[in-house]
Amino acid sequence: MARRPPGGGAVGSGKRGDPRTGSRRRPTRKAPRDPRCKPRSLGASSRRVADPAPGDATTLRRVRTRVTRSFTFDAAHQLPWHPGRCRQLHGHTYRLEVSIEGPIGEHGIVCDFAHLNTLVRQAVIDHYDHRFLNDLLANPTAELLAADIWRRLDLATESPLRLAHLRLWETPDSAVELWP
Ligand SMILES: [Zn+2]
Secondary structure, three states, X not given: OOOOOOHHHHHHHHHHHHHHOOOOHHHHHHHHHHHHHHHHHXXXXXXXXXXXXXXXXXXXXXOOOEEEEEEEEEEEEOOOOOOOHHHOOEEEEEEEEXXXXXXXXXXXXXXXXXXXXXXXXXXXXXXXXXXXXXHOOOOOOHHHHHHHHHHHXXXXXXXXXXXXXXXXXXXXXXXXXXXX
């Protein structure tokens, strides 16, 4: 958009051409020099783009913002219905990622990371860490464990904050994801 020089550039070169024009060559040489206008217009446009401050309130009103923290907890389980090794008693170091969504408040944050930390530790980690999951859930698959974690976090999250996303890694390469 801004790269198109205003008509003034062409007029200016025309005026310069006129006094010197004894020959017709001058105007034709000036025409390719039009690119001189470009640095001027580029300079103006880059100034316009740089003007809005980062974190501009207008921009932030248009996008959704999530804050995320991750946690780990250790637990044991067994899946009696499983045809393979998972029917045996074994343990995992679960990795849990929790994202909260909400408006950006007057201090420029959705929610203090420390608050999110406390919320997840009280609602989830304290409940599941170093436990035998079969004592807590009838069928502690990663999917059903994640669903119960969602329920606990959803209850603990107060408006205007909202639970936006949850990812539970049962192993380093296998995860379950939940979102509304
Ligand atoms: Zn397992």
